Amino acid sequence: MINKEELNKLIEAKGEVKGVVFQTDVKYVLEKEGEAGLKKIEDKVKELGLPINYKSGAMDSYPIGLRIASLLLIKEVFSWPDSEIRNIGYTAPKTSFIVKLLMKFFISIEKFVKKIPTFWDQHYTRGKLEVVSFNNEKKELLLRLTEAEIHPTFFIYLEGYFEKMLQFLEKTSKAEMKESVHEGKPCHECLIKWE
Amino acid sequence: MITKKEEVKKINNKELKNLEGYIKDFWKFLPIPVCFVNPFNTILNITGKFEKFSGYKETEIIGENLSTVFPAQGFILEVLADTRENGVVDKKEAIFITKDKKEIYVTISTSQRKDEEDSFSGYFLSISDVSESKTFQKKLEEEVKGKTEELQRKVSELEKFQKFSVGREVKMRELKKKIGRLEERSGTASSE
Incomplete structure (x- = not known):
């Protein structure tokens, strides 16, 4: 169960996240649980005194930890398994306003790969997403996320998110996140393969 | 004290929020089924009317290939090629398949979009x-x-x-001739 101490730690984390992530969370909850489900989440946010606004504008800024707090609350309120959290991430690019703004990059895989760091920067002011390797012949893309602590629940979310992003271009893509080490520091990597 | 930079950022954010609302409202309002498709023929955005028309929710159809609703062999490749070549496709006949597999006769029109480098970046399809x-x-x-x-x-x-009539006429004529001949013959006989 999510506790106040953990939440405070999340809110105090440095960095910001755009409100678009709450918009995509809302879309998912509404589709799965309807208005009553959304009310449950909003009530919980109110009860815990979190500054999450589910009617937020896509470009509004919030403390970065609220991204994780929102996922944790949703997971807890509906007792959803990790697979459902992955699916929230998988569904998010389909309804994300920021992704719609950046859809001009979905014209070739090469162009898209070049712009991957932009996608991260448009959402989060903390963390650095870079392309470690891209091989169109082998049909493999390796991404590395550094300079950010990733909560296990967010880790699962991102796996689904990256998978869907690639599917806008390569329908059969599959993503797999793993913890790794880069220059002696822990980081996260995401390997995406397609057929 | 708010700096000039922060003030500008605040104004820009407000403008962006307005623009976001405008774009969303417009896509929601458009009273015809429209979608935006990338060069891979992947659907990236749809209007509210498209949802109603197709029976697919936004989350079900965005990210799917256009062939999901236009399954006719080669059709979407043809549309993509024509749009790339001519910039538009005007009222092309097609069969649209809804989520519950209902076939609907439609005409489609497209208009291409190009990015700042003048590269083809996808197309609108109504x-x-x-x-x-x-x-x-x-x-x-x-x-x-x-x-x-x-x-x-x-x-x-x-x-x-x-x-039948012609046959009858011919027969009548033949019979008349026959009667004539018989009459002629009987006339000759009586005079003898």
Whole structure:
């Protein structure tokens, strides 16, 4: 169960996240649980005194930890398994306003790969997403996320998110996140393969 | 104290929020099924009307290939090629398949989009339901076909009748000639 101490730690984390992530969370909850489900989440946010606004504008800024707090609350309120959290991430690019703004990059895989760091920067002011390797012949893309602590629940979310992003271009893509080490520091990597 | 930079950022954010609302409202309002498709023929955005028309929710159809709703072999590749080449496709006939597998006769129109480097970045595709006029046209065609068949049948009957009449006429003529000859013969016999 999510506790106040953990939440405070999340809110105090440095960095910001755009409100678009709450918009995509809302879309998912509404589709799965309807208005009553959304009310449950909003009530919980109110009860815990979190500054999450589910009617937020896509470009509004919030403390970065609220991204994780929102996922944790949703997971807890509906007792959803990790697979459902992955699916929230998988569904998010389909309804994300920021992704719609950046859809001009979905014209070739090469162009898209070049712009991957932009996608991260448009959402989060903390963390650095870079392309470690891209091989169109082998049909493999390796991404590395550094300079950010990733909560296990967010880790699962991102796996689904990256998978869907690639599917806008390569329908059969599959993503797999793993913890790794880069220059002696822990980081996260995401390997995406397609057929 | 708010700095000039922060003030500008605040104004920009406000403008962005307005723009976001405008774009969302516009896509929601558009009273026709429209989608935006990338060069991979992946659907990236749809109008509210597209959701209603197709039966697919936004989360179900965005990210899917256009062939999900236009499964006819080669059709979407043809549309993509024509749009790339000519910039637009105007009222091309197609069959749209809804989520519950209902076939709807439609015409589609497209208009290409280019990015700042003048590269083809996808296209808008609008759909017009022409099933009513198509059904009417089909009904009309069937009626014309029925009437034509009826006419052909009557012509054939007339031809038969004509053939019969002509045959009868010929026979009558032959009989008249025969009577004439008989009369001639009987006249000659009585005078003798």
